[in-house]
Amino acid sequence: GAVVSQHxxxxxxxxxxxxxxxxxxxxxxxxxxFWYRQFPKQSLMLMATSNEGSKATYEQGVEKDKFLINHASxxxxxxxxxxxxxxxxxxxxxxxxxxxxxxxxxFGPGTRLTVL
Amino acid sequence: xxSVSQHNHHVILSExxxxxxxxxxxxxxxxxxFWYVQYPGQxxxxxxxxxxxxxLVKGIKGFEAEFIKSKFSFNLRKPSVQWSxxxxxxxxxxxxxxxxxxxxxxxxxxxxxxxx
Numbered sequence: 001g002a003v004v005s006q007h008x009x010x011x012x013x014x015x016x017x018x019x020x021x022x023x024x025x026x027x028x029x030x031x032x033x034f035w036y037r038q039f040p041k042q043s044l045m046l047m048a049t050s051n052e053g054s055k056a057t058y059e060q061g062v063e064k065d066k067f068l069i070n071h072a073s074x075x076x077x078x079x080x081x082x083x084x085x086x087x088x089x090x091x092x093x094x095x096x097x098x099x100x101x102x103x104x105x106x107f108g109p110g111t112r113l114t115v116l
Numbered sequence: 117x118x119s120v121s122q123h124n125h126h127v128i129l130s131e132x133x134x135x136x137x138x139x140x141x142x143x144x145x146x147x148x149x150f151w152y153v154q155y156p157g158q159x160x161x162x163x164x165x166x167x168x169x170x171x172l173v174k175g176i177k178g179f180e181a182e183f184i185k186s187k188f189s190f191n192l193r194k195p196s197v198q199w200s201x202x203x204x205x206x207x208x209x210x211x212x213x214x215x216x217x218x219x220x221x222x223x224x225x226x227x228x229x230x231x232x
Contacts, residue, residue, distance in 0.1 A: 004159075032218070043206065043222040044160075093160070095220075104150070105220055109159040 003027050004096050006108035013084055014116055021079045021111045023094030029074035030096035034105060035067070038091040047092075050077055084115040118143045118211045122223035129197050130231050137192040137226050139207030148210040149190040150220070151181055155203045163205075166190065177201070199232045 003026040013019050023033060032051050036044040048064075050056040050071035058064045066088075068080040077096075081088055091112055095105040123138040141147065151163040164175025171183040181192045190207060207223040210216075 034220070043224050044220075045222075046219055049219065095160075104162060104165055106162070107152070107160040 002098070002104075002106040004030075004094065004106050004108040006094055006111050008111060009109060010112045010114075012114045012116065015085055016083055018080055018082045019084055019113060021081075021092055021094075021113075023077045023079070023096070023108050025075045025096045025106075028096075028098050030077075031074070031099055032097045033071055033077040034095045034097075035069060035077075035079050036093045036095065038093055038110070040091075044093060047079075081113065084113070086115045089113055089115045118209065118214055118216055118221050120207055120209050120221050120223040122205075122207050122226050124226045125224065126227045126229070128229045128231065131199055132196045133230075135192070135194040135197045135201070135228070137205055137207075137228070139190045139192065139223055140188050141190070141207075141209045141211075141221075142188065143209065143211040143214060145214060146212040148212060149181075149183060150208040150210075151175065151179070151190070151192050152206045152208060153203045154206065154225075160206065163192070197228070197230050199230045201228060202230045203228055 005024045007022045035047045038044050047062045048056045048058045050069050052071050052074050056069035071077040091110050093110040095107045097103040097105050120141045149166040152160040153163050154160050163179050164173050166173045166183045174180045179194050183190050205226045208220040
């Protein structure tokens with residue numbers, strides 16, 4: 001149980017285009033979903049927290065207009081990287097928690113974004 | 117701000133050796149504590165967690181961790197490692213009641229390499 005999927009697993013795009021990444025909780029309803037960024041050989045950095053039906057809360061330094069997050073249902077959250085640039089190339093990981101945000105987070109497999 | 121420190125960045129062990137990975141956090145209040153593992157090419161998986169109760173928690177695959185409140189520590193242990201334990205290990209803390217309530221603060225990660 002508690003499976004989280006992400007799509008796509010890898011994406012390559014040209015600079016200036018937008019990319020949408022989906023995060024789904026497959027066998028549970030997620031009250032809260034989280035988006036992280038992981039740099040090579042480094043830990044996960046929280047980008048934003050989203051609750052179904054409300055606006056996402058972004059961490060300091062994360063541009064909300066660049067990283068658009070939509071949590072339209074209890075099983076789906078999307079991250080759209082707008083006007084992507086090479087420096088946005090990274091590994092993006094989502095997680096979901098069943099009840100409160102303080103609950104256990106279950107992680108998706110991640111999406112490797114490469115911006116040319 | 118709260119932080120999590122993992123002292124060992126890269127650990128190399130032979131099979132059957134005992135393992136202890138250190139994790140310390142900086143927060144004086146209530147914490148939820150987690151150890152996640154990331155096998156090569158796979159997503160983060162929950163190894164074990166501590167919310168309350170017995171400070172010695174047992175997780176999957178023979179891992180255990182002990183919460184020592186006075187030392188702000190949550191070290192991960194396994195009496196006898198296997199080659200299949202080769203992975204990246206992350207300690208994470210949820211600082212309840214802080215400005216970061218609901219957010220997982222990750223340590224830098226420890227790369228464990230087990231030699232057959």
